[in-house]
Amino acid sequence: MTARTSRQAFGLKILKAGHPDIRQLKREGHVAEIHGNKFWNSSYLIMDYLKKNPLPKKARVLEIGCGWGLLGLFCAKQFGNRVHGIDADENVLPYLELHAKINGVRMTGEKKRFNQLTVDYLSGFDVILGADICFWDEMSTELYNLIRRGKKAGIRQSMISDPCRPPFTALSEKCEEKFDNVEVVEKFLKRPVNASGEILIVR
Ligand SMILES: C[S@@+](CC[C@H](N)C(=O)[O-])C[C@H]1O[C@@H](n2cnc3c(N)ncnc32)[C@H](O)[C@@H]1O
Structure with missing residues (x-):
């Protein structure tokens, strides 16, 4: 049943849609409106990258379009980072709180x-992270402008x-055309699920 x-x-416990606590939040009316109804696999790509390229403990992390917040929670758990998440949809926030609680x-x-x-x-941050956002x-332009503001802010x-x-x-x-220090990392994961894609890294 649990599996x-x-x-x-x-290192994280991640609940699926059928878990009783997730179903309870849905029953209470927290229904995500912009695809934040589950945890998406692209977060695993960054988690895998960060395992080999860890963040310093003092890094202040902002997860954008955080949904259930597992990527941010990974940084809090693995590296002891102070982490904040933002999302356009307030309905995702109780799922973030639930995962923070069950992961301690x-x-x-x-x-x-x-x-x-x-x-x-x-x-107020050093690192911006986002998966499947x-x-x-229109998100290309919004995120390009956000990354540009981040550079001005010292991200x-x-x-x-x-x-x-x-x-x-x-x-x-x-980003490759406009910024100097850009890397695009290809990733293929077999575990914990089959997942593939790219990580855009702007430094
Ligand atoms: C596909 S989900 C991914 C959620 C999470 N990052 C993950 O990997 O599980 C996209 C998320 O981006 C959020 N989102 C969409 N447009 C946004 C915007 N303009 N500003 C902030 N968040 C946004 C949605 O509400 C949703 O939670």
């Missing part, structure tokens, strides 16, 4: 859109992973 409704991966780590979250993250706001055409590293949907590829190409 069917949750999984253990990268701390991560704060709030409702905010990419476009609302000002240079001043971003100056570039799926509509040291922005990382966005995706299974390579066209808006993400457009974002990567624009």
Whole structure:
């Protein structure tokens, strides 16, 4: 029963849609509206990368389009980072809180859109992370502008992973054209699930 409704991966317990606690939150009316209804696999690509390229403990991490927040929670658990998540959909936040609780780590979250993250706001962080957040055409421009504001704010590293949907590829190409220090890392994972895609890294 447990294996069917949750999984253990990268040191985290991750609940599936059928888990009683997830179903309870849904019954209470927390129904995600912009695809934040589950945990998406592209987070694993960044987790795998960070296992081999760890963040310093003192790094302040912002997870954008955080959904259930597992990527941020991974950083809090593995590296002891202070982590905050933002998402346009407030309905995802109780799922983030639930996963923070069952994993015994701390991560704060709030409702905010990419476009609302000002240079001043971003100056409170060192690293921006996001997984599976570039799926509509307008998101390429929004995320490009966000990364640019992040650079002004002193963000040291922005990382966005995706299974390579066209808006993400457009974002990567624009970053490669406009910024100096850009890396695009290809990833193929067999475990904990089959997952493939790219990580855009802007330093
Ligand atoms: C496909 S889900 C991915 C969630 C999570 N990152 C994961 O990997 O499980 C996309 C998330 O981005 C959020 N989102 C979409 N547009 C957004 C925007 N303009 N600003 C902030 N968050 C946004 C959605 O609400 C949703 O939670």
